Amino acid sequence: MDYRSAGVDIEAGDAWVQVVRRLVARRGSSLPSSGAIGGFSGLFGIGGGRSLAACCDGVGTKLALGEATGILRGLGQDLVAMNVNDLVTCGASPLFFLDYIACGRLDAGKMESVIEGILDACVESGCALLGGETAEMPGIYPVDGFDLAGFAVGLVNDAEIVSGSGINEGDEIIGLPSSGVHSNGFSLVRHALTDGGLKLPLDAKPGPLGGETLAETLMTPTRLYVRQTRAAMDSAAVKGMANITGGGLEANINRIFPDGFVSKIDYESWERPGIFKLIESAGVEEAEMRKVFNLGVGYAFIVSREETRPLLDALKSAGESPIAVGTVIRA
């Protein structure tokens, strides 16, 4: 049981990024400078020593579980989090967010929950909801079906851009706890729940979930890491940051590394949340679990060994429970 058999082909996705890069390159200088396609966010200089950062993301097939369970409000926070958590990895402060909601037929009651979640997450992230589009698209979506996409823009002083370029052997990787599966890997979750060894109803309360239903645990909103990122940057020399989404810890952390370095994660260094044990028990191999899920660590900082203490102190003062999850090694 793996992501590909659940209908999502990560390698095809990676190949697709190469196709887009080639099409961009072919246009040369006729296309204005086009940022880092494939990174967590794109950067665009606006003069005066400042750059805009922007990103775009959806919530994936967590939507289908939202529809099945009727738990929709958290999807709004998921949508903002998927975007602003990517955005802040370069050191940018979020300025504004826009949402795209497409549906078969507009159910204002249902979508109001989603917008409430978006607005509360914007408040927590310190960004405005600058606009959006809600489109009724009969025939493209089933009457009850919908999709959500989001878009976030932030501002960063060029001198404060966190790019990962200074990362070196021996640097420490400090993680922040996730709230669970967040908004990635849900095609595999659904596959495991329906076709795997784990045929559980959504209102079941299996032991590893500590009293919560499967629906509640799975629909827990993605954590926002905006405030924590700011606290970290104010107190420590942060070399790099990674938002742990599809691809898991190693792939996402390695994205920001200079050539020649990779991350060495000690997967025993934190307690894996029950939901991941449950998914694994449905027949997903450990290697696949590591490639698809955050496994309990939703965001990571890379700092030199000397900066570890000020970083940990700053994160704890911000109410966090940081975890030393690994180190940087030569590839």
Added chain:
Amino acid sequence: MDYRSAGVDIEAGDAWVQVVRRLVARRGSSLPSSGAIGGFSGLFGIGGGRSLAACCDGVGTKLALGEATGILRGLGQDLVAMNVNDLVTCGASPLFFLDYIACGRLDAGKMESVIEGILDACVESGCALLGGETAEMPGIYPVDGFDLAGFAVGLVNDAEIVSGSGINEGDEIIGLPSSGVHSNGFSLVRHALTDGGLKLPLDAKPGPLGGETLAETLMTPTRLYVRQTRAAMDSAAVKGMANITGGGLEANINRIFPDGFVSKIDYESWERPGIFKLIESAGVEEAEMRKVFNLGVGYAFIVSREETRPLLDALKSAGESPIAVGTVIRA
């Protein structure tokens, strides 16, 4: 035969905008200033006398015809145009664009056409493709199904923001030709073609289309008005600009008017393209045609009578065929 019977409820859409406004207002100052929700674009001041403008839009159910006809490349231009044409109405210059592609299964060959269209439209609009998201979402979309959303960000000097606030009785409304239906009203088009009096195959070449097939005419990409907007602003005191999308000429032009004024459009002042005559012949009333389609005018400028001549000259020098489509009157 109207838009509502085709599955799109414009009034429900307007009511929805009010719901979002109320939810935003309820959060008061805890939510950073949130621009003009419901306008063509949102504005966000970044100091130094400059503001960012941003918008978000999709291509609507034109997608379904793209899938049926296999004519996909133009959808990329449609997506960029739906966004940048909204963006430039405030006087902003486009900086960058991001795309969201969601699909049941990623068909790289098909999506490459869409990206080619996006990139060429970005080149023509002078903006970068700063990033994007391509998501495989099995179960949410059919294997062959997909949706497209786009986001554009621009920059404007605060002193040059075109807001419509100075519009007054007697001002002239100057239109630019559309390339056809653009990317709005396709649910009604499809309804007319399948259930209406106009049961024509997509490869038919009905007389009013002047030799083109129905598929070719309908899939003609939305025109980009970025260059023309710049030319107009460089040569004339433009009071207001409107992108003519869903809602038609009057609703879109009136959106930027101060209270107490409306537009008086002379619908006989230009030759209506054949495709609109064809749709009307399927049983859509004239009043509904005016509320749903651009009817041949895709973008509009509002200027005082004295500025009409320099505006017309500038637009003609930019290769355009501007049309005096109406005037501003008291409501």
